[in-house]
Amino acid sequence: MKKVAGFLVLLSLFLVLSAQENATVLEGMTGTQLYADPNGNIYLVNGSKLSKLDENGKLLRSFDDSFLGDITSVDVDNPLKIMVFYRESGKIVFLDDRLSPVMAALDLFSHGYTSVTLAAYSTDNLIWLYDAAAHELICMDFYCKEKSRNKLNFSDFEPSQLLACQEKSLLMNNPDDGIYLFDAFGTLVQRIPLQVEWIVGYAKGRIAYRVQGSIGEYDHLVFEDSRRPLPIADCFDVKWHAAKLYYLDRNHRLTIVE
Helix, strand or coil, X not given: CHHHCCCCCHHHHHHHHCCHHHEEEEEEEECCEXXXXXXXXXXXXXXXXXXXXXXXXXXXXXXXXXXXXXXXXXXCCCCCCEEEEECCCCEEEEECCCCCECCCCEECHHHCCCCEEEXXXXXXXXXXXXXXXXXXXXXXXXXXXXXXXXXXXXXXXCCCEEEECCCCCEEEEECCCEEEEECXXXXXXXXXXXXXXXXXXXXXXXXXXXXXXXXXXXXXXXXEEEXXXXXXXXXXXXXXXXXXXXXXXXXXXXXXXX
């Protein structure tokens, strides 16, 4: 997906991990989710609040609409059109680079999408949704006009992530079963038997992931896998960009390793 504009080959990340003595904890910067855009900015989610920081952790902007509930996921791959998904209220909001809304919030509930658990924003300005009740992968435009709808008849399918990739493909992470790769039409291309906690990024056939206190990279084109331990075993989100690693520690504090 655009989803890995900030994606780095793990060799560079491993070099960062070897320099953990240069870790800086940013007091007051806490959250439960981390994102990085192609320009090196970091985004921190804490409940209903989205904060934008520069690469050094300096706060630039923030957006908070508590009326919509807690933020479920964010797509920052296009820094000029950031997608924020609120599962609880069935809303999708698009923000500009100043974290100001660029259009009225999309109300999924009012269009009959009452069971959407995952959402992603593609490079061709389309919105992808996963309806957990109907087990359907749905593609639509900004007017909620459907482009495609695909039934996913997979057993024990409870995906935790939906990612739209630069290669005009989609990834869905089903932690107990593997990673599912779909084409631009929502048709299954391949099930990758890799059980991971979280997909960190994807580019050119390589999947970066987090699992059991480690980060890894799996090349599903040549079936090669490599892993390295995280700075702390129980950190629950991690991102990297250029020569820096960002992670949330056990106290939800943002930490930067250079």
